[in-house]
Each structure stands twice: as C-alpha cells, then as structure tokens.
Amino acid sequence: MIAQALADGLLTGAIIALGAIGVSFTLQIMRFANFAHSELLTWGAYIALVFVSFAGPGTPTGPLSFGWQLLAAAAAAAVLTGLLAWLVDRLVFRRLRRQCAHPLTMVFAAFGAALVMRHVVVLFWGHESYFYTRELQMALELLPGVRVLPDQIFILLLAIAIVAALHAFLTYSRTGMAMRAMAESPALAQTCGIEVDAVIRWTWILSGALAALAGVFAGLTPQIHPEIGFNLLLALFAAAILGGTGSLIGAVVGGLLVGMAENLALLWINPGYKQAMPFLLLLLILLVRPQGLFGGKK
Amino acid sequence: MFTGIASYLVFFACVVLILGIITLGLNLQWGFTGLFNAGIVGFYAIGAYTHAILTAAPQPQYLGNFGLPWGVGVLAAMAVTALAAWLIGLVTIRLRGDYLAIATFGIAVSIQLVTLNWEPLTGGSQGLSRIPKPLAGVFDSPLAFNLWFLCLLGALTAVIYAALERILRSPWGRVLRAIREDETAAVALGKSARRFRLEAFVLGSTLMGLAGALYVSFIGFVSPFDFLPIVTFQVWAMLIVGGSGNNRGALLGALVVWAIWAASGVVVSKLVPPSHAAQGAAIQVILIGLVLVLVLLYRPRGLIGEKAVVSRHAGD
Numbered sequence: 001m002i003a004q005a006l007a008d009g010l011l012t013g014a015i016i017a018l019g020a021i022g023v024s025f026t027l028q029i030m031r032f033a034n035f036a037h038s039e040l041l042t043w044g045a046y047i048a049l050v051f052v053s054f055a056g057p058g059t060p061t062g063p064l065s066f067g068w069q070l071l072a073a074a075a076a077a078a079v080l081t082g083l084l085a086w087l088v089d090r091l092v093f094r095r096l097r098r099q100c101a102h103p104l105t106m107v108f109a110a111f112g113a114a115l116v117m118r119h120v121v122v123l124f125w126g127h128e129s130y131f132y133t134r135e136l137q138m139a140l141e142l143l144p145g146v147r148v149l150p151d152q153i154f155i156l157l158l159a160i161a162i163v164a165a166l167h168a169f170l171t172y173s174r175t176g177m178a179m180r181a182m183a184e185s186p187a188l189a190q191t192c193g194i195e196v197d198a199v200i201r202w203t204w205i206l207s208g209a210l211a212a213l214a215g216v217f218a219g220l221t222p223q224i225h226p227e228i229g230f231n232l233l234l235a236l237f238a239a240a241i242l243g244g245t246g247s248l249i250g251a252v253v254g255g256l257l258v259g260m261a262e263n264l265a266l267l268w269i270n271p272g273y274k275q276a277m278p279f280l281l282l283l284l285i286l287l288v289r290p291q292g293l294f295g296g297k298k
Numbered sequence: 299m300f301t302g303i304a305s306y307l308v309f310f311a312c313v314v315l316i317l318g319i320i321t322l323g324l325n326l327q328w329g330f331t332g333l334f335n336a337g338i339v340g341f342y343a344i345g346a347y348t349h350a351i352l353t354a355a356p357q358p359q360y361l362g363n364f365g366l367p368w369g370v371g372v373l374a375a376m377a378v379t380a381l382a383a384w385l386i387g388l389v390t391i392r393l394r395g396d397y398l399a400i401a402t403f404g405i406a407v408s409i410q411l412v413t414l415n416w417e418p419l420t421g422g423s424q425g426l427s428r429i430p431k432p433l434a435g436v437f438d439s440p441l442a443f444n445l446w447f448l449c450l451l452g453a454l455t456a457v458i459y460a461a462l463e464r465i466l467r468s469p470w471g472r473v474l475r476a477i478r479e480d481e482t483a484a485v486a487l488g489k490s491a492r493r494f495r496l497e498a499f500v501l502g503s504t505l506m507g508l509a510g511a512l513y514v515s516f517i518g519f520v521s522p523f524d525f526l527p528i529v530t531f532q533v534w535a536m537l538i539v540g541g542s543g544n545n546r547g548a549l550l551g552a553l554v555v556w557a558i559w560a561a562s563g564v565v566v567s568k569l570v571p572p573s574h575a576a577q578g579a580a581i582q583v584i585l586i587g588l589v590l591v592l593v594l595l596y597r598p599r600g601l602i603g604e605k606a607v608v609s610r611h612a613g614d
Contacts, residue, residue, distance in 0.1 A: 027396075032396055033400055096595070107395075107399055109590075109591055109594050111534060111535075112531075113587065114587070115531055115587030116587035116591070119581075119583040120584060122576055122577065123577050127576045234404050241400075273411050275411060276404070276408040279405070279408055283401060286390075286397060287389065290393070290397070
C-alpha cells in the first residue's frame, strides 16, 4: 500500500515539479506570486488538444497509449504557451513594472489574468472533460503490489530529461547564467550589464513551456477539464516554496515531495480532503523553514 | 412588471450591501493595514455555516440544526469567525505579503472542503435548508420581507461604516496606517506591529463572518457551492475598483462590480441560448477579470481612492 502510494506520488510529483519550476522562477526573478501560472497548465493542455483533434493521438506505440503525434502536439503547445505567457506579461505585468507598481499589485493583476484565462477556456470548450486518447492500457506490476501505467513511467522519464536539459541550459548558456544572476540579485545583475527585459522574456517563455508540458501530462492521466491547472495551484506553490524559490533542483524535489505527501496522506484521510494536503504541507514549511529546503538565508 | 423590477432592485440592493460589508472588512485588512487576505470566502463561509447550523430547523439526520433564534446565530457567527481568524492569524500573520496571500487562499480552500465533506454537520453538497428568516412571520410576502431586510442591512451597514470611520481616526487606526507605511518606524515608536495586525485581521474577518450570517438568513439556504474561490476574487475586484483605503470606495466598488456582474448576467441570459449556460457564465467572469486588470493598469487608485493626508494640521 505504502509503496504504491509512493510510486503514484512520484508520478504526480513529476507533473507538479514541471509546473512549480515556473512558479519558483516568477517568485524569485519577478518577485511576485503568480496566481495565473496554473492557467498556463490549462492552456497548454487545451492547445495540445487542438492539435490532437486534427492529427489524432497517433497509433499506440509499444505499451504507450499514444504515438509521436501527441508528443508533437505537446511540443507545439509548449512553444505556444511560452509565447502566451510572454504575451500576458507584455499586456499586463510589464506595464505594471513600468509604473513601478507595488509588488502585491502584480498579484491582484494575476488574479484578474487568471480569471480571464481560465474562463476563455470555458468559453471555447465548456465544462466537459476531454481525453487525448481513449486507448486502454494495462498496468505493469513493477514490484510486488506496485502497479503503474506505461504512460506514467514515460512521463516521469521525459520530465527527468526535460529537467536535465533545463539544468544544462541554466548552467552553461549565457541566457541561463543571466537568469540565475537575476534570481540572485536583480539590482546587481542590472549593474553588470545584464539585459533585464531579455531575461524576463526568457523566464516567461520557459515557465510557460514547462507549464504546458505539465498540463499535457496531467491531461494524459487521465482527462482534460478547465480546472486542470487551477486544482494544482496550491500544490505548485507548496512545491516552489518547499524547494526554496529560484532553485531548479529545489522546485523539482519540492514537486516530488508534495506529490508523494499528497498520495501518502490519502491512505489515512478522506479523499475529499486531498486538495487541502499541499496547503497543510505549505503551512508547515512556512512555519518551520520559510526559505525552503534549498533556499539560502536572506 | 413594475413590482417585478422593484423586487429585483430590492434583492440586488440587499446583495450589494452584504458584499459591501465584506468589502469594508477587506478594506480594514488591506486598505488600512496592508494585510493580503486571499481567503475572504473562508471567513464568509465560517459565518454562514455557524449561523445555519445554529438556527436551522431541527432535522434528525444532522448534528447541528439547533433551531436557535436569529440574533443568537448572528452573534455566534461573528464570535466563531473571530476565533477562527485569531487562530489563523496567530500562525500566518507574520508571513510576508504574497506568502500570506497563498496561505490564506489555502485556508479558504480547506474550509470549503470541510463544508463539502463533513456531512453530519454541514449537509455536505446538499447544504442546509430551512434556515429561518428574521421576522418572516410579520413580513409574509417575499417583497415585504426583502424590503424589511434591505432596511435592516442598510442600518447595519451604516453602523459599521460609522464605527470604522470612527476607529480609523482613533489612535488605533493611525497606528494601523503607520505600520502599513513604515513598519520599522512604527516598531521603533514602541508599537507591536504583530499585535495591531492581528487585531485588524480578526476585526475585518469578523465583518466577513457577519456578512455570511446575513447572507444565509436572507436566502434561507446554504450550500458549499456559494463559497468557491471566485467570491474572494470578486471582493478583491470590488475593493480595487472602488478604491482601497477609502470606506466609501469599498461600498461604491461593491455596487459597481455587482452591477456589472448582474447586468452582464441579464444580457448573457437574453443573448446566449440555455444550452450554452456555461459559456454565458464564463463571459461574466471574464468581464470581472478584465475590469480588475484594466483598473489596475489605468486607474490604480480606483474610482475614489484614499485621500492623501499628510497631517490634519499641515496646509492652509
């Protein structure tokens, strides 16, 4: 039972981690809690759905329930959602930054942006659930008593590959280094001649792309609905803060821990309270170690 | 036709006043103290459910439903909300701005889950019905009752408004603004920022709990689906549109935003076929979101913002 819960938790944790990376970057580089980030997951899931509804999910490949077409759709959704995140910044957040708005004004604006983004999805697709694919797949018994779907293993491996690539990007590319410098200290980064606007643009595009992938993966297991992102919002914040904002590894470890804690707790509590679990964890972190596991003292 | 419009306007005004009381509570927390409460709907729900559980007509399948008088329900709703806000505040009030928002947002989500899942007490997704309306025996037609309730709400709102204006001009209110503007300076003058913040948080939340009790005794019914996070965002939109830091702005914002909500609801119901009700409702929410963002971009102080007062003694 516990092993199964941990395995399930690891798989949902991978999805949370991909979403939490963007939350963590915005908290650290843009210095505000982006309540609209969860809607980027939703948009990613639905943009991929548009591609899938034209091209189909592809013929099941090996044990997986989809073919390369779904992956192509996910990649396209990542690019478009990245651009959408940048567009929202151009339309709303950048203007507020130029007005030197109070940091919490950004959060109010994020409330507004989230309401618009989520309900535009309802406008087009309604409240019904959609599926990328209706293929059934057999669960594999990895260990005695631990069953997982091949799709879930694929998602976990892909998420690990994406995070590894992102880590390399942040460590070795000029843009990545500039992003880390901004996260460390925006004022100092500016003094060193780092182009702040470019860094912010890349932060949004990357955050949006990762959010879209998280959304597509969440939609694969098993369905897509307009609240797919919003329901994960607290988990994303919990993961970002648990890991320590601005740290890639922190967001990933935070995501995995939140996913596992959520699934473990389900062994003992009423499943109706599942959504409250990330929040309780978050409260605990804020009280015990507000800088997070990997965050430095300020 | 005329009575139809009249009774709709009376109903509309009642809802505006109830939301206005919540917005006044939020204005005390954000406008005057700088506390970012993103869990408004949680405190509203605590007040509503406390009142419902205490006053609803007894039914054997529920733990609560004590059938107590209306006034007891309202006072208890305020007391329970105050206690909950005090406990929540003890834990969260020291968090920095956006972390407080995330924490209170999570608290509201958790409270809504409790109302949905603790069936013996809250009736679960069915909610609780048969909540008595005050003096419903005297005012027996719906219009007469709504008119009486409107007068009651008007009087209550006037008392709350006057009391808030009074205490904000008191030394206590000045300390709140001092903390909001410059915490270090206020602390250096020997004021406990934490204590004043907690007091403002509890007082503001108590008003939200009162509004919850008034809402259920107006409608006669309570359901977990009245307490979704969207309510929190609507109230924030009201305060920001009206102008935070100004109690009249808070009330005006409640009127303007609810008017936009109600008017767009009417237009949508005329233009959108019933088969697309979900899309119609989405248009209403999109409008609220747009209004919020546009006000922040183009009129950040709101319709009537806070008056910039340097000192009563300066100038002239």
